[in-house]
Amino acid sequence: MHKEGLKKDLRKVCVIPARLNSSRLKHKVLQIIEGKALVERVFVKAVESGFFDQVVVAIDDEQIGAYLEKVGIEYFMTSPDCPSGTQRLIELVEDKKIEGDFFVNWQADEPMLPQGLLIDFFAKVEISDADVVTVQRQIQSKEHVDSPHVVKVVTDHGGKALYFSRSPIPFYREEVDFADKKIFEHVGLYGFFAHGIKKIAKMQDNSFLESCEKLEQLRFLEYGLSIDVATTQFASIGIDTPQDLERVRKYFKKESQLFL
Known part of the structure; x- marks a missing residue:
């Protein structure tokens, strides 16, 4: 601690x-x-x-x-x-x-990581006793829930990660309106305390869970590291495709014109 x-x-x-x-x-x-x-x-x-x-x-x-x-x-x-x-x-x-x-x-x-997201992240860092700190945001669309490209995360009562998956988690056994579901996506911002870095450096590259889902954070969990998860309402725009790049270019062009 x-x-x-x-x-x-x-x-x-x-x-x-x-x-x-x-x-x-x-x-x-x-x-x-x-x-x-x-x-x-x-x-x-x-x-x-x-x-x-x-x-x-x-x-x-x-x-x-x-x-x-x-x-x-x-x-x-x-x-x-x-x-x-x-x-x-x-x-x-x-x-x-x-x-x-x-x-x-x-x-x-x-x-374009929002400042509000960083504030939420570092507020968790200030009280964390974990090895790693990351971020989650509640998913707003069913399309994102079903997409394997959107990583989902579930946490315990203290806000520590229990599991990450490309599949929808938790699975609702009974029919529930989407608006009432609490499913969170993992925002890929990671923070590591120095002691956590030392633990990760000693890990072998033989994680079964990581090999299944292709998510490195599952190796952390499989080896017993604790991951604190901050919750935020702020979304970011990452750049993976030419279409994403054009969206971001338009944003910065608009921003630059405000100062002309």
């Missing part, structure tokens, strides 16, 4: 894992949005949030490094063999390239 009063003194480090190759959108993190590459947009958003003592980018290709060098953003090269953003973060911690008490994995395709 963390001692009360120490949380506000945590050194918080944000790591933005930026991978060059993307299956659905070529060189996604270098796509330009109103004069700035996506990865720069995310970096600026993280810095301007005011929550972090340090913000860095973890890259896997020199093309990203060349861009970040040009715009003066701190970055570190990580192994191209890292299977996930979490592993890139862990690599930086283990190599002592970054030091802190709490590390946030902010996905490089999330330039």
Whole structure:
């Protein structure tokens, strides 16, 4: 259990894992949005949030490094063999390239995480005694409940994760109006206390649950880590497809015109 009063003194480090190759959108993190590459947009958003003592980018290709060098953003090269953003973060911690008490994995395709979501997230961090902290939001559409691309989460009475799934959970055995169902989607913002990082680094890559659902957080649960889940009402727009990119470009274009 963390001692009360120490949380506000945590050194918080944000790591933005930026991978060059993307299956659905070529060189996604270098796509330009109103004069700035996506990865720069995310970096600026993280810095301007005011929550972090340090913000860095973890890259896997020199093309990203060349861009970040040009715009003066701190970055570190990580192994191209890292299977996930979490592993890139862990690599930086283990190599002592970054030091802190709490590390946030902010996905490089999330330039529009709402400040309200971050406030909800860090409010949970302040009272957490877990290894990992993440976020959930109540699902508003049946389409999202049924979609395997929307990860669902259930928690215990204390707000700790019991399970994550691509399937609808919980399953309502009896017929219930959708408006009365409480089904939550997992928002992919992760925070790791330093002791949680040490535990994850020691895990073997043999999680049955992770292999079934292709969700790394199931490995955390299978190995006994505790995951606190903050609840938020705020939604974000991630960029996975060309259509998502155009939506975000239109948003930033509109924002820039407000200052003309």
